[in-house]
Amino acid sequence: xxxxxxxxEKMESVLEKxxxxxxxxxxKRVLYGLNRxxxxxxxxxxxxxxxxATKYNFEIVASKIEAxxxxxxxxxxxxxxxxxxxxxAPTTDPVLxxxxxxxxxxxxxxxxxxxxxxxxxxxxxxxxxPFAFCTRERYPWVEFAESASNGRSVQFIQRMAxxxxxxxxxxxxxxxxxxxxxxxxxxxxxxxNGNIIGKSRKNHIPRTGxxxxxxxxMESELGHPVFHTVFGKIGINICYGRHHNLxxxxxxxxxxxxxxxxxxxxGELSEPMWGVEARNASMTNNYYVGSINRVGTEHFPNEFxxxxxxxAHKDFGHFYGSSYFSSPDNCRTESSSRVLDGLNIAEVDxxxxxQVKDKWNFQMTGRYSMYADFLTQYVKPDYKPQIVVxxxxx
Amino acid sequence: xxxxxxxxEKMESVLEKxxxxxxxxxxKRVLYGLNRxxxxxxxxxxxxxxxxATKYNFEIVASKIEAxxxxxxxxxxxxxxxxxxxxxAPTTDPVLxxxxxxxxxxxxxxxxxxxxxxxxxxxxxxxxxPFAFCTRERYPWVEFAESASNGRSVQFIQRMAxxxxxxxxxxxxxxxxxxxxxxxxxxxxxxxNGNIIGKSRKNHIPRTGxxxxxxxxMESELGHPVFHTVFGKIGINICYGRHHNLxxxxxxxxxxxxxxxxxxxxGELSEPMWGVEARNASMTNNYYVGSINRVGTEHFPNEFxxxxxxxAHKDFGHFYGSSYFSSPDNCRTESSSRVLDGLNIAEVDxxxxxQVKDKWNFQMTGRYSMYADFLTQYVKPDYKPQIVVxxxxx
Numbered sequence: 001x002x003x004x005x006x007x008x009e010k011m012e013s014v015l016e017k018x019x020x021x022x023x024x025x026x027x028k029r030v031l032y033g034l035n036r037x038x039x040x041x042x043x044x045x046x047x048x049x050x051x052x053a054t055k056y057n058f059e060i061v062a063s064k065i066e067a068x069x070x071x072x073x074x075x076x077x078x079x080x081x082x083x084x085x086x087x088x089a090p091t092t093d094p095v096l097x098x099x100x101x102x103x104x105x106x107x108x109x110x111x112x113x114x115x116x117x118x119x120x121x122x123x124x125x126x127x128x129x130p131f132a133f134c135t136r137e138r139y140p141w142v143e144f145a146e147s148a149s150n151g152r153s154v155q156f157i158q159r160m161a162x163x164x165x166x167x168x169x170x171x172x173x174x175x176x177x178x179x180x181x182x183x184x185x186x187x188x189x190x191x192x193n194g195n196i197i198g199k200s201r202k203n204h205i206p207r208t209g210x211x212x213x214x215x216x217x218m219e220s221e222l223g224h225p226v227f228h229t230v231f232g233k234i235g236i237n238i239c240y241g242r243h244h245n246l247x248x249x250x251x252x253x254x255x256x257x258x259x260x261x262x263x264x265x266x267g268e269l270s271e272p273m274w275g276v277e278a279r280n281a282s283m284t285n286n287y288y289v290g291s292i293n294r295v296g297t298e299h300f301p302n303e304f305x306x307x308x309x310x311x312a313h314k315d316f317g318h319f320y321g322s323s324y325f326s327s328p329d330n331c332r333t334e335s336s337s338r339v340l341d342g343l344n345i346a347e348v349d350x351x352x353x354x355q356v357k358d359k360w361n362f363q364m365t366g367r368y369s370m371y372a373d374f375l376t377q378y379v380k381p382d383y384k385p386q387i388v389v390x391x392x393x394x
Numbered sequence: 395x396x397x398x399x400x401x402x403e404k405m406e407s408v409l410e411k412x413x414x415x416x417x418x419x420x421x422k423r424v425l426y427g428l429n430r431x432x433x434x435x436x437x438x439x440x441x442x443x444x445x446x447a448t449k450y451n452f453e454i455v456a457s458k459i460e461a462x463x464x465x466x467x468x469x470x471x472x473x474x475x476x477x478x479x480x481x482x483a484p485t486t487d488p489v490l491x492x493x494x495x496x497x498x499x500x501x502x503x504x505x506x507x508x509x510x511x512x513x514x515x516x517x518x519x520x521x522x523x524p525f526a527f528c529t530r531e532r533y534p535w536v537e538f539a540e541s542a543s544n545g546r547s548v549q550f551i552q553r554m555a556x557x558x559x560x561x562x563x564x565x566x567x568x569x570x571x572x573x574x575x576x577x578x579x580x581x582x583x584x585x586x587n588g589n590i591i592g593k594s595r596k597n598h599i600p601r602t603g604x605x606x607x608x609x610x611x612m613e614s615e616l617g618h619p620v621f622h623t624v625f626g627k628i629g630i631n632i633c634y635g636r637h638h639n640l641x642x643x644x645x646x647x648x649x650x651x652x653x654x655x656x657x658x659x660x661g662e663l664s665e666p667m668w669g670v671e672a673r674n675a676s677m678t679n680n681y682y683v684g685s686i687n688r689v690g691t692e693h694f695p696n697e698f699x700x701x702x703x704x705x706a707h708k709d710f711g712h713f714y715g716s717s718y719f720s721s722p723d724n725c726r727t728e729s730s731s732r733v734l735d736g737l738n739i740a741e742v743d744x745x746x747x748x749q750v751k752d753k754w755n756f757q758m759t760g761r762y763s764m765y766a767d768f769l770t771q772y773v774k775p776d777y778k779p780q781i782v783v784x785x786x787x788x
Contacts, residue, residue, distance in 0.1 A: 008424070011424055018412040019412045019413070020412070026401050026402040027402070027409075030402070030405055030668075031405075031425075033666030192786075204761065207755050208753060208755050226781050227784070228781050228787070230784065244678070244756065245674075245678055246639075246760070246762075250768055254780050255781060272425070272428070273677055330667050359602060361602050365600070365601065365634070366638060367598065367613065371640040371643075375769060376766045386618055386620060387622050387649060388583075388622065390585045390591045392586075
């Protein structure tokens with residue numbers, strides 16, 4: 001817990017600790033936005049949920065985001081939850097033991113979500129395993145992969161979904177036995193009846209540094225599905241897809257009201273981007289975003305290099321957690337911790353999405369035909385960029 | 395100066411005033427990012443420039459952003475400047491007097507930019523006039539409009555460009571006599587020899603609240619031109635276009651290394667978005683962004699309404715300044731003041747753009763063909779969104 005990136009437990013705590021109330025209000029207005037003219041409200045945490053958190057050493061934060069009343073539509077209040085977790089057993093333990101240790105931890109956290117009345121929950125990217133792709137080793141890591149229709153973790157999530165009448169998005173490493181036993185980075189969407197509604201896959205695969213995932217799985221060919229559940233329309237933009245504005249846009253144009261971004265990312269690479277990209281997506285596409293990052297440092301048995309000239313090592317840095325929600329009206333919620341497991345909850349009114357679209361008109365003014373033409377031209381091998389050279393240079 | 399939105403003079407000042415050094419370092423790392431592993435450095439301000447700022451009551455802030463040395467390309471060091479200003483005479487004064495008062499103020503600020511060795515400068519949106527579009531009145535406001543090839547302000551900018559060997563992007567209200575005397579929201583790009591390289595127009599026009607600009611001018615049909623100058627490749631995304639990720643993308647794909655976003659926006663509407671959207675554009679498209687917002691409150695002679703059910707009034711709130719630069723490596727510079735006129739300067743190495751592209755691979759992994767197809771389908775009247783309905787709901 002002494003690495004520089006772990007000095008900061010949580011941005012909000014530092015701001016609240018030092019800045020006087022009057023100025024803090026202004027700082028938070030600019031950094032976190034307002035909901036209906038006021039700071040985002042806290043949602044009370046039930047005793048049952050807090051007791052679980054205390055007993056099992058995770059943090060719960062909970063917020064409430066409101067919409068305006070409408071005349072013809074009732075409010076559509078939904079409680080969303082996102083869970084960030086560290087792994088629960090050494091990466092040298094047998095695969096099944098590692099999985100079961102994480103499952104046990106997640107079960108308590110879903111119990112707490114249930115005790116808070118969460119309707120829609122999303123877990124972190126490949127939550128059921130260490131993020132071992134940095135190693136470039138196949139075994140034992142691919143043994144964590146499982147069927148998206150009846151894998152071990154899928155069945156566990158189905159049980160939890162039924163138990164709490166909860167839609168659960170479960171991002172896993174998938175093995176697709178129907179298609180050549182290939183591996184995929186997949187989010188399984190389980191309905192509140194425990195039924196499997198469908199799956200979505202990662203659209204953009206990183207090919208940089210320790211993110212060697214392109215050696216494990218390919219880009220999704222499943223498009224940008226939006227899952228219409230009883231608790232709203234949900235899209236899943238997995239991890240590196242958050243750097244691609246077109247990816248966010250496609251979920252929005254397909255009607256998403258909530259987009260989850262289950263991720264695994266470390267401080268040195270991405271932390272200054274973490275509070276920016278998802279919020280930008282939320283405010284320009286006018287849907288809620290739940291951003292989830294795993295937490296902690298994962299040590300692997302064998303050393304590996306990172307393609308950056310530095311010596312081989314056995315971990316790739318601290319996953320800084322900091323999961324949070326962005327709102328379509330450009331406010332955001334408190335972060336989860338940078339160092340602790342966490343359940344972050346937001347009670348929202350889904351009507352806010354359309355209300356903000358009606359107010360800002362980004363979709364009406366989007367000129368999508370122009371950009372369809374632009375991209376169609378751009379991808380041609382003989383594309384000529386629209387460059388105007390200063391005649392004085394010629 | 396007593397309105398709530400003017401309480402905060404500058405975000406950075408509050409953070410620096412209250413947060414102890416050790417924790418401040420972490421807060422700034424997360425909120426402002428690092429450049430080559432260190433906080434963005436300050437650039438010394440010359441005595442001549444500071445004297446002008448003191449005498450004429452504007453603020454100068456200056457930063458330095460570095461790239462890695464390369465073997466085959468020398469560094470391409472460029473000093474960029476952006477200017478935010480309030481109007482300089484009451485909006486009831488004759489149009490020419492109002493213009494000349496602003497010109498006189500801007501002249502001193504460009505002198506300071508010259509004294510700082512700025513190579514590429516951009517002014518704010520329609521810098522030569524009050525942002526009077528909220529009134530929906532035609533006269534006298536359209537009398538500020540002028541030719542993009544030989545208007546009064548254009549000639550002034552040409553003189554200043556020659557004087558300081560500076561590329562200057564000058565966003566003005568344009569009257570196009572060749573095309574039906576129509577009005578446009580235009581940025582004129584003046585080369586360092588004082589020659590006019592070309593012009594770019596606003597691609598997305600707001601149609602909301604006090605932003606009644608769609609009654610004055612239409613969306614640009616000039617595409618997404620990038621101007622290749624001796625000091626780098628420059629695009630201009632005017633104001634409301636910053637909410638449109640495709641607009642930012644098109645400038646990037648056309649090769650921009652610097653994109654200016656001359657704007658006019660007020661606190662209640664957009665301030666929490668101001669630090670997010672431009673940075674997102676910069677970090678996902680890997681170019682520098684100079685974000686410029688005017689400053690101060692502008693009072694108009696006749697009352698107007700804002701389409702929000704509130705009583706008529708004569709101003710539309712405080713333009714909060716806060717101009718700043720975003721870097722392709724995801725750090726950003728200090729803001730200009732929320733209340734004072736300001737010149738914000740960043741010395742950068744343009745090589746950083748390609749270096750970050752090479753590191754992150756966002757362009758390589760962009761899957762633009764897929765999105766060209768997606769948008770081409772989306773704009774069809776019979777488009778069927780990719781929605782998967784929970785079978786349990788049917």
